[in-house]
Amino acid sequence: MKCKFIIYRFDPAKDTAPHFDEYEVEAEPSDKILDCLNKIRWEHDPTLAYRFSCAHGICGSDALMINGRVELACQKLVMDFKTANNFVIEPLPFFNVVKDLVVDLKPFFNKHRRIKPYLINPDAPPDKERLQDRQIQEFIEPALRCILCASCTASCPINRVNENYAGPAALLRAFRYVFDPRDTATDERIESLNSEDGAWGCRTMWWCTDVCPKGIPVTKCIGQIKRLIKEKDKLKNALGEYMEDKNV
Ligand code: SF4
Numbered sequence: 001m002k003c004k005f006i007i008y009r010f011d012p013a014k015d016t017a018p019h020f021d022e023y024e025v026e027a028e029p030s031d032k033i034l035d036c037l038n039k040i041r042w043e044h045d046p047t048l049a050y051r052f053s054c055a056h057g058i059c060g061s062d063a064l065m066i067n068g069r070v071e072l073a074c075q076k077l078v079m080d081f082k083t084a085n086n087f088v089i090e091p092l093p094f095f096n097v098v099k100d101l102v103v104d105l106k107p108f109f110n111k112h113r114r115i116k117p118y119l120i121n122p123d124a125p126p127d128k129e130r131l132q133d134r135q136i137q138e139f140i141e142p143a144l145r146c147i148l149c150a151s152c153t154a155s156c157p158i159n160r161v162n163e164n165y166a167g168p169a170a171l172l173r174a175f176r177y178v179f180d181p182r183d184t185a186t187d188e189r190i191e192s193l194n195s196e197d198g199a200w201g202c203r204t205m206w207w208c209t210d211v212c213p214k215g216i217p218v219t220k221c222i223g224q225i226k227r228l229i230k231e232k233d234k235l236k237n238a239l240g241e242y243m244e245d246k247n248v
Pocket of ligand 1: 216
């Protein structure tokens with residue numbers, strides 16, 4: 001079948017403003033959108049820029065907007081769309097465009113680094129490994145599926161009003177560590193998440209959960225961080241009242 005692709009084009013090195021180019025592609029209903037982009041680049045226009053690597057939903061590098069919604073180009077087939085003959089392809093929203101469909105993800109990875117996405121434990125490691133409790137592993141497992149594709153952060157409207165907001169992907173990674181008993185920096189992590197730039201920036205709009213290509217309940221995980229912060233506060237307040245009563 002013939003499909004029309006209307007694609008966002010912008011080269012900051014020579015264009016003064018973005019524009020859209022149209023391409024006609026012969027595609028099978030079972031072709032991935034990424035296959036169509038490859039066809040356009042290989043057969044029509046080698047200057048078209050976009051990112052991809054594994055092409056199987058693992059590397060997360062080909063997230064972009066397809067017909068107004070953030071998707072992975074390698075996970076969506078032509079037949080997944082009702083308007084199967086017409087596609088509008090745009091770069092991820094919110095991030096600056098490097099060229100065409102390629103965006104600058106530095107701010108995304110900087111926020112990710114900010115939450116210290118690694119196990120903190122100054123104790124000497126045991127002979128074999130730091131064993132994980134099975135139930136806790138199941139609890140934090142959704143966060144381990146994250147492929148850092150940035151779809152959630154690009155879709156989150158809070159990023160547009162607070163550029164310091166950590167964003168859903170970074171908070172999801174923080175969730176993975178605050179609930180891991182092998183990590184000893186829980187208090188320090190909770191402290192830094194207890195702000196509008198952290199967990200309280202989330203307004204529970206569910207857009208992150210809606211677009212996540214890995215089906216991760218991102219909003220719920222952020223909710224668990226909020227609950228933990230509240231419970232810690234409750235404990236602190238109860239302790240304060242007790243000390244007051246006892247005149248300690
Ligand atoms: S949580 Fe989902 S949408 Fe967000 S970066 Fe991870 S895989 Fe992508």
